[in-house]
Amino acid sequence: MMGGCAAPPTGKPAPKATPEELSDRRSAYERELDHLAKNPASAPKVEKLWRGETREKLISLSFDDGPRPEWIEKLLTILKANDVKATFYLVGKMVKLNPDQARKIAADGHEIGNHSYSHPNLSKVSDQDVLEEILAAQNTIRSVTGVTPVTMRPPGGNISQAVLAANRKAGLVAIEGTTPAQLTTRKFDPPPQWSPADGGYVGLLH
Numbered sequence: 001m002m003g004g005c006a007a008p009p010t011g012k013p014a015p016k017a018t019p020e021e022l023s024d025r026r027s028a029y030e031r032e033l034d035h036l037a038k039n040p041a042s043a044p045k046v047e048k049l050w051r052g053e054t055r056e057k058l059i060s061l062s063f064d065d066g067p068r069p070e071w072i073e074k075l076l077t078i079l080k081a082n083d084v085k086a087t088f089y090l091v092g093k094m095v096k097l098n099p100d101q102a103r104k105i106a107a108d109g110h111e112i113g114n115h116s117y118s119h120p121n122l123s124k125v126s127d128q129d130v131l132e133e134i135l136a137a138q139n140t141i142r143s144v145t146g147v148t149p150v151t152m153r154p155p156g157g158n159i160s161q162a163v164l165a166a167n168r169k170a171g172l173v174a175i176e177g178t179t180p181a182q183l184t185t186r187k188f189d190p191p192p193q194w195s196p197a198d199g200g201y202v203g204l205l206h
């Protein structure tokens with residue numbers, strides 16, 4: 001299914017994180033700060049991308065919000081049967097809940113990206129929460145899979161200055177998708193002009 005991330009219905013606030021979730025996020029964030037103090041991340045060359053840097057007619061597949069046990073095994077089997085590698089934008093707390101599935105994604109050679117720790121709208125939380133969300137996801141993904149993500153997709157495509165600042169600290173590049181809906185609804189500066197003939201399409205799937 002193509003489209004943006006699942007967002008709470010308009011008018012209804014997102015469910016509040018439980019005290020336990022907040023404490024998990026906080027401890028993963030603090031571990032990541034320790035890690036960064038010992039292994040500073042190098043600043044990415046670009047801050048955000050919405051398509052691949054290629055004119056070749058190549059498509060990049062990316063799957064958000066996992067690992068979801070209800071479909072991940074089936075999806076990994078299909079990808080392997082077709083010799084396709086994809087990028088999985090994983091949610092930190094989902095990785096914690098489904099560590100075997102997260103490790104299977106890494107073992108199959110797919111790229112793993114950061115999709116925040118608990119999937120909030122990062123443009124609606126404090127700068128400190130943005131930093132905690134991104135660094136806690138980074139720490140959880142690395143400690144479970146052994147992979148340090150180099151790209152980050154904010155939930156709902158909500159890139160803000162706080163997201164870019166946190167990403168710089170973690171050495172992450174923000175990634176959108178090249179979907180027609182995003183090209184018309186997201187605010188880009190400048191708005192991207194893209195046609196399928198340009199190549200480098202980043203498909204965003206769930």
Ligand SMILES: [Zn+2]
Binds near residue numbers: 005006064065155
């Ligand atoms: Zn999402």
